[in-house]
Amino acid sequence: GTADPVLSWIAVADVTAPAPPTLAVTVSTTTRCLAGKILVTVTTGNDDTVPVRTEMTTPWGSKILTIQPGKRSSIAFSTRAPSIEDASVTVVSSGDRDGEQIRQSEEIAVSAASCG
Numbered sequence: 732g733t734a735d736p737v738l739s740w741i742a743v744a745d746v747t748a749p750a751p752p753t754l755a756v757t758v759s760t761t762t763r764c765l766a767g768k769i770l771v772t773v774t775t776g777n778d779d780t781v782p783v784r785t786e787m788t789t790p791w792g793s794k795i796l797t798i799q800p801g802k803r804s805s806i807a808f809s810t811r812a813p814s815i816e817d818a819s820v821t822v823v824s825s826g827d828r829d830g831e832q833i834r835q836s837e838e839i840a841v842s843a844a845s846c847g
Contacts (some may be wrong), residue, residue: 755779764846776803814845
């Protein structure tokens, strides 16, 4: 006997998942001396169209605030030290856009500094 040939194939579509939504948030850090101690300032800008809640965690404490669309906010963290090593600030931003909860996290560098 002869066997009927079996044809088998799989088509794979080139489907790329859409990128998850993000919030238009900018974050920067600066250091300066105040009374001989390093002060770290974290500036957060909300360039999005919705209010954004930001949670900032540093080696010197944590703060939470809500920033309205188009606004900026600066928070100062006292290190209580005359110098600091390289460090980082973790900023978790969250907001609700069109009924969808968006949450993102980023690490922002803080450069070593000294008041000496």
